Amino acid sequence: MSFPISYEIIYSKRKSVAIQIRPDGQVIVRAPYGCPRSFINSFIHQKADWIVKHSAENKQRYEKQVQLKKDRPTLSDAQRRRYIETARSIFTQKAAYYARLMGVTYGRISIREQKTRWGSCSSKGNLNFNWRLIFAPEEVVDYIVVHELAHRKEMNHSRAFYNVVASVLPDYKVQEKWLKENGEKLWNCV
Structure with missing residues (x-):
């Protein structure tokens, strides 16, 4: 008998079973070593409606x-460098300002084109920002900087x-909402 939902299992040193749906709709089950296949099948069966719904949504979005x-024009290296340098200037100034205001320190600042994040803060205090944020309203840029610096606390x-x-x-919730509603547009503006 074939199972109605196809999935991949990744075993690791975890204590519980979790379902992950990748952007392309692929279903991944993360399970502890030794977890019986029958338990995983039962777990998948219980969550089938949720899996089907989210898998289809993710696949459509992907x-x-x-x-x-494919439709987006390709940036030249010179254009990309110009945008990255603009972003570096903006984020360097804003990080310095907000770090003083918040009483925190940070390491280096990197400007990247992360596919799934607008910013991040490493455990060493290094900050990464997505250069495409330069096309967002200034309040949104401020929010991302404050969000990442808050990780220092x-x-x-x-x-x-x-x-x-x-x-x-x-x-800040206004800025979060703007990013959720308009974030995809930042990827398509250049």
């Missing part, structure tokens, strides 16, 4: 992004972390 990428996304963000930008 195919749309692939098409948009809380290396998680707990309530305490968001309290740090809110202490600097009380209306």
Whole structure:
């Protein structure tokens, strides 16, 4: 008997079973070593409606992004360098300003074109920012900088972390909402 949902299993030193749906709709099951296949099949069966829905949504979004990428004009190296240098200047100034305001330090700043993140903060305090944010409203750029610097106080996304963000930008949820609604446009503006 074939199983109705195809999936890949990745075993590791974890304590629970989790389902991951990749951007292309592929279903990954992460399970502890020794977890019986019958348990995994039962788990998948229980979550089948959720899996089918999210897998289809992810696959549709992924195919749309692939098409948009094909339609997007290619940037020249000179254009890309110009955008990266503009972003470096903006993020360097904003990080210095907000770090003083928040009483935190940070390491180096890198400007990248991350596919799934607008910014990140390493455990060593190095900051990474996506250069495409230069096309977002300034308030959104401020939010990303404050968000990453807040990780210098809380290396998680707990309530305490968001309290740090809110202490600097009380209306940060407006910027989060803007990014969720318009983030894809930043990828397609150049």
